[in-house]
Amino acid sequence: MAALLEVSDLVKSFSGVPALRDGRFRLEPGSVHALCGGNGAGKSTFLKIVMGIQPRDSGVIRRRGDEVSFSSPAEALANGIAIVEQELSPVPAMSVAENIYMGREPVGRFGRIDFATLNRQTQDLLDGFGFSIRATDLMMDLTVAQTQLVEIAKALSYDAEVIILDEPTSALGEAEAGHLFAAIATMKARGKGVIYVSHRLSEIFSIADSYTVFRDGSFVQTGAMAEISKDQLIQLIVGRPLTEEFIKENTPGTEAVLSVSGLSAARGVRDISFTAHRGEILGLYGLMGSGRTEIFDRLFGLCAETGGQIAVGGRQVLLRSPAEAIAAGIAYVTEDRKGSGLVLSGSVRDNLCLATLAALSRAGVMRAAQEGDAAARMIDELKIKTASDALGVGHLSGGNQQKVVLGKWFLTAPRILLLDEPTRGVDVGAKREIYRVMSDFARAGGTVLMVSSETDEMLGMADRVIVLKDGRMAGELGRDALSAEGLLHLAA
Amino acid sequence: MELKAKTPAGGGLSAGQIVQKYGIVFALLLACLTLTLINENFLTTRNVLNVLRQTSINGVLAIGMTFVILTRGIDLSVGSVVALTGVFSASFATTSSAGFIPGAPWPALVAIAIGLLVGMGCGGVSGVIVARFRVPAFVATLGMLSAARGLTLLYSSGRPIPALSDSFRWIGTGSVLGIPVPIFVLLGTFAAAHFVLTQTRFGRHIYAVGGNPHAAKVSGLPVNRIRFMVYVISGALAGLAGMILAARTGSALPQAGIAYELDAIAAVVIGGTSLAGGVGRVSGTLIGALLIGVMNNGLDLMGVESYYQQVIKGFLIVAAVMLDQSKNKQD
């Protein structure tokens, strides 16, 4: 039997820069095939071409043996291919149901959309997957995680033969990811093919049947999951062996750097009190929607002051705006890199220098040399892969974009670093570097507050974890008491 | 991706929240109430019909503009298209010897059909330039603004086309059951637009294209065709407005419609439709157009001097939108 999808010699470059040199892939019916590779390896580009979102330069795509060439996603959809893109792309002012069935709305009399059927159909679909989202909610009222679930539900609702999932779990907690995996298993059982991209290797090992690895736009290797170990896969992806996943060399001190008491924040976050110390990596753990982001927003002056006290280095501070928070020595890597982290129309250098413009200028005039030095320092220290610091930051791979955000904040020489999902969408190699950066920062006396939905990351990096539940503190675990079960137990 | 807070649904709204939620309706009611108290002639049947009739042209234009703005576009050419369709259709409907179309006056329906076609043609050209050639809507329709005005002047030699047939003038001056025809045209256009935008796939796809063109494309929507279509609709409605205008004033003036685009866009924006696309309602647009109409009428009724009128109008427009400000939070 012919493969569901077979791609060979796919080539694509963006204004002269090759992104894909030799894309090769083969998807069998009833299988989950993991597409692996570091940030910028060309995975998303490859999948977008397959989906008809981007044109290719050359190469052959066969669908069940027939050569195809889609000039638009509409054609790919008609041909039984559906996708969840890496970058979430909802229509914010429309309902969940309308987003999911966009272009396929049931029509009643007079060409009127049958909204009743549409909503029922959508609710059934969502309930079927175990996603607790209402069909009539507006997309803009959903959290990032819920938005991602909607996009997954949408791709699955096409009942397509080939389902492309490009980092579908990047914003999900483990419970929600579990629902997705159940759905994937059903699809597989029904003979469909799933292309799965994720930087969470544990996921790949638990659901995929086979793998293909790209590196720098070129095909590296393909094979069955059963025949490869995690370390071997990492070596294929990164191109060199990686000894350990987490780097943690800091030791927490006793000097209180950030003390919070009785803090309230938006959306029902109440009565939060904790102290973070010099040299400590303090984790905030909780399920989706437990209010972790709201605490960070409050600490960074991004939401209205709603009560509670904050002391930095023993001094009471009022944090009413990001500028005040920055002045108090706080830096904040937000969870939404595109929305609030980067100015995508700017260059790498512009973004790196964005929070330190005052220090890099004299009498309001920028000092180009200093700017260049600062950018070069961060590019070097964080190993940001970019052709030059004048490159548009939007052209970097996800992991490198994340490092640019980190670099922007390191340049402010902060004492306290707030990290919200710092490794979302980051490849194993880069993740390790981010851990190294975190560790170095803490070792040098900095204080890190970290939110992560990846339990492994919490276990690997945190010195202490505060567990949140419905906006309140549910407990606290020291490093020796940390375990996946313990965290989940407190959070659920 | 940016997340926005939603207004709590239903009950429990404070007075302040009510003003915010229904800001623009509130502003309209406030304006009407004030005028009723100040001037005994404001709330007469005759004046209310006047206001509605005066709003008809801007209202029809603004409804078409709503379609375009919902897709993140803009149509600066409507004023010129008003003039072009005016002189074109009028030349088929003139009874004077100045009419250079053989057989004129043709039946009004023929003249109207021709006017609509001309409007759709202009919109179609803008649409192709925007959708197919990716020229920013501002530039494409600015070009059309200039070109359509030039064509109008060329076609009419710069002179008004006078003396239109009674059957053609009916769409501007006639009335049914005591209600002027332009009001029916406005309400009919509104009802159709409201139905299309809220109930049909095409309408919802317009919101999708404006809200997130990429998502629309990936969902398989014919994004370019939708972009094209909204300009055709705007052109057709500009044509309709042009014919009402010619029929009302009794002759088609080549210099008609100058700067109408600004009032039309103002009605749309005052009505809560975002220039960033994807968000808005045609009912808001209607209210926005009415607010502008009531303002013009009221200032004239009170005999406010023209220079003061302009100053006051500037402040009122801003004040009305400030009342409604909650909808326009920017970041």
Added chain:
Amino acid sequence: MELKAKTPAGGGLSAGQIVQKYGIVFALLLACLTLTLINENFLTTRNVLNVLRQTSINGVLAIGMTFVILTRGIDLSVGSVVALTGVFSASFATTSSAGFIPGAPWPALVAIAIGLLVGMGCGGVSGVIVARFRVPAFVATLGMLSAARGLTLLYSSGRPIPALSDSFRWIGTGSVLGIPVPIFVLLGTFAAAHFVLTQTRFGRHIYAVGGNPHAAKVSGLPVNRIRFMVYVISGALAGLAGMILAARTGSALPQAGIAYELDAIAAVVIGGTSLAGGVGRVSGTLIGALLIGVMNNGLDLMGVESYYQQVIKGFLIVAAVMLDQSKNKQD
């Protein structure tokens, strides 16, 4: 992962790529070349100075507009502010007894300072409404368009303010080393704007706010102050343009500047600045303004009839941007 060098420096670009990359410069050169071949008077010192002088007012306005558009805003009020600052500053510079300012003519510098202050005041009001009260820029500046025009007419009683002092007129009609002063003003404004946008902290802020206001806020930038400032700049430059205009025409006309905003925005957009904010260059704006100026001049030189001029101008604007279309890919 190793990334390759970007576009190969120098050679290796195909003709098509060159046209695309430098589209608008190319369009300008093409226009100049064509006109030089067609009309022997085009490439004379005198005509080149003419074109530059004629471009000065739109150029200055468009430079201010660039600041605003870079932050995702728009300033529709510039035409009215041109008129308002014109009559205000002129009333301090008039030598005729019609001048109702005691002591007029004041030294030209005083009159100019007053003009700039008036322009900045108008811009400041728009800026506060946009930045502080979150009214969409389109509405806020549309209100200012109306209000400033009304104030102009009130202040001047609808009459020109004539007979300006020679020292004031110098900024419109004087020349230095054979080059008219307005050209120096334009080039000076350009140089200053270019410096601010590319070399200063404030310039960086403007791009960041336009590119992603939320990220700018999170990075600690004073987003509202920046939004406010760009309107003040646009107002100040509109004031400057208004004074050049009054000085050139010899008296300040209250009806001056109508619809100037459209040409200014067109220059900005033709010059490659995106209405979506965050992307653009003031050098592009200058080229856009020059392109419009050359077009107007060329069509006059060739004696093209005014109706055809409008049609042709519409097509040329669109064509110029199409040449440059690669920059404007939408999704």
Added chain:
Amino acid sequence: QDKPKIGAAVYGLNAEFMQIWAQAAENHPAVKEGLVELTVFDGRYDALVQQEQFETMITQGYKAIVFVPIDIEAGAAAVDAAAAAGIPVFGSNTRVNSDKLTAYVGSDDVQSGYMEAKHVLDKIGCKGNVVIIEGPIGQSAQIQRLEGNQKALAECPDVKVIEQQTANWSRAEAQTLMENWLTAHPGEIAGIIGQNDEMALGAIEAVKAAGLKPTDFAIAGIDGVTDALHAVKAGDMASILQDGHAQAQGALDLAIAAVLPDYKPMSEIWSQYPDMPWADGKAKEYNVPWTPVTADNVDALLATRQ
């Protein structure tokens, strides 16, 4: 208390000429004495706005309307509506193509076009090249003034019109146009016929900017706006005064006479222009004469503009 209301609907108040007109109306002795209540409506250069203002005046029970339409073809529907409501309408300055107009007070544009062109042609000795800067093409004033221009040009067959283009009554547009023409025809232009003063003044500025002397050209305009009076005084141009004051007060006198029984005209214009008799307010047309502005009368005219 219940003074009769009279409305004046003018096409637009942004330019000086209509401003003079409106001020003359407001300064009419009968208005000053409070015999009638006058409201001036600004038509904002839009025929539809003017029509809407008629509707408002009808609703508000105005007793008579003085009308200055934007174009001869543009006001008939409005006049019809007023007539249907029994309100008399008096035209001023610009005709309306309607037989429902009660009377009209204005000046003959063909004549002024002839007068200004004649002045230019006389000055250049009936030979050489001239340019014509026109009003918005198709507007009645432009058509009629051009007709007058051409009548005068026909008398000088040796004179060639080398450029003819609209500057839309605008000084700034005319200035740019003239700058470009001076480039296109260096040293060839002898006479400049501006169909109004604003455009003639723009041309003068262009001439000066090109380093030339306005006195070396024959330049003329129409209307007698204040700046033009100054320019005439300086010898830079010729202008034909259109007496907006008389057009306004004359029409208003007629309107008041239609509203108040036994009213006698109160404006001094009837004695100023013996050629235009009051005729008991019963004539259909009143023709306000044009007055060429000369060195002799310019100071007196300027004195009225304070």
